Amino acid sequence: MSSSADDTFMRFHQKAQARKMDLAMRGLDCPNVLIDELYERAEAGGVAEATWPRFLLEQIPSPRGEEEPEPRTLQRIAQCFLDSLLGGSDVHVQRFVFACKNFAGVIAELGPFAAVSVREANVNLGKIEDAQRAAAAQGAPANSLEALLKHESASGMHGAGGVLQDPSAAMGILWVARFLAFWEEVVVLRTVPPPADAPADAEFRETIMAAYKSTLLPYHGWVTEKAFVLAVQAAPAWSDVERHFAPTLDDFKSDVHEWVRISQQIQDRITAVLRALDLEDTRKSM
Numbered sequence: 001m002s003s004s005a006d007d008t009f010m011r012f013h014q015k016a017q018a019r020k021m022d023l024a025m026r027g028l029d030c031p032n033v034l035i036d037e038l039y040e041r042a043e044a045g046g047v048a049e050a051t052w053p054r055f056l057l058e059q060i061p062s063p064r065g066e067e068e069p070e071p072r073t074l075q076r077i078a079q080c081f082l083d084s085l086l087g088g089s090d091v092h093v094q095r096f097v098f099a100c101k102n103f104a105g106v107i108a109e110l111g112p113f114a115a116v117s118v119r120e121a122n123v124n125l126g127k128i129e130d131a132q133r134a135a136a137a138q139g140a141p142a143n144s145l146e147a148l149l150k151h152e153s154a155s156g157m158h159g160a161g162g163v164l165q166d167p168s169a170a171m172g173i174l175w176v177a178r179f180l181a182f183w184e185e186v187v188v189l190r191t192v193p194p195p196a197d198a199p200a201d202a203e204f205r206e207t208i209m210a211a212y213k214s215t216l217l218p219y220h221g222w223v224t225e226k227a228f229v230l231a232v233q234a235a236p237a238w239s240d241v242e243r244h245f246a247p248t249l250d251d252f253k254s255d256v257h258e259w260v261r262i263s264q265q266i267q268d269r270i271t272a273v274l275r276a277l278d279l280e281d282t283r284k285s286m
Helices: 003-025 035-044 049-059 073-083 093-108 112-137 145-154 169-190 203-215 222-232 249-276
Strands: none
Touching (some): 003 035, 003 049, 035 049, 073 093, 093 112, 093 145, 093 169, 112 145, 112 222, 145 169, 145 249, 169 203, 203 222
């Protein structure tokens, strides 16, 4: 496959996995169908990317046979994050990574301007997965975020005062949480319509930069900041992006509220364990 075809397949794979996970989390048997085969069917049938969710509902039906509404983007993502809550204060690492990959896939669909943000998120998710595999190989609990970070901290790899070794699970978790906080701020700001006289080709860039200044900029060095600002110049008008989230502003507001409510729980738990283990690194990147 070409790089473009690989990216398309990965987006399809993430949506198909999300559909399978949805059935599993509801205690329902998932039809035994390979995602590769589904992708081939979609290609052969000329199924447009925008209609993949409906296609997947048809190809991976509920065994109960009920008619299911097609979940909107943030509804689906919110469910993935909800599934990653573990107990009263912990996070299920594998499910969290799965939810973040799905969300990163959604952001990637918004356009090339999001590439820097998505690339960094995927790099940091890879750090978490690598650390999880290493911990599991040593017989340590690896699907509890608290247990994984305690195991990593006990190894002595990190310095006092939140000076983290990179790569590590802690560094990956820290930056993924910042990625989520940034996009939370973006969508929350978009729930308030801009002034009627705001330039259509600039309003979304202004939203992104406002969210960036309050979430990521405090931790970005000069090089990272310049790369981000340059990428954002390619951001499209919000009217070209909003269709990826919801059909109406009311639906969008409702979905943002639910996703942020759940994502905030995840971030609160992440922040608590990082602080408890002295793993909250506030140094700037390059």
